[in-house]
Amino acid sequence: MKEPILQKLEFHKIVEKLVNLCTSSIGKDEARSLQPSTKRWYIEESLAETTEAKETIRLRPNVPLAGIKDIRGPLKKAEVGGMLEPDELLAIASTFEPQEKCELFY
Structure with a gap:
């Protein structure tokens, strides 16, 4: 998508x-790298992943991500x-x- 369109949509604000909203540096990096797509297969795949993540959180709200x-x-x-190194x-x-017991892992 062209930059003027992204600016008009205020994509950077989104x-x-x-x-x-991201709690990890990995999540923040992934969010910053997002770019809109016009490819139908990619959009459908991304929506399916989002739906799966929402369902996981809905069904198992105690998934330990901390x-x-x-x-x-x-x-x-x-x-x-x-x-x-040991710290690594x-x-x-x-x-x-897992930081706490969660039925997803047990």
């Missing part, structure tokens, strides 16, 4: 509102054979370990 940390750097480091290992562990 993105900033979304960024402010422990999510940005572990992209350590994962890339490990992928190329780098040695991870702890961040990975806390991201994958």
Whole structure:
């Protein structure tokens, strides 16, 4: 979509509102990178993902998301054979370990 159209729609304001609702740096980065699409398949896929996320939250409101940390750097480091520091290992562990009991995980 062309920039003048995005400005007229105030798309940047919508993105900033979304960024402010995100609780993790990964979510904020993903929100900032969003661009509107005119491809029908992409729009339908995105709507399906949104519907799935809303249903998950509706059916399981206690899904623990608080422990999510940005572990992209350590994962890339490990992928190329780098040695991870203890704090990187702890961040990975806390991201994958549920912080509280949730029927989604048990």
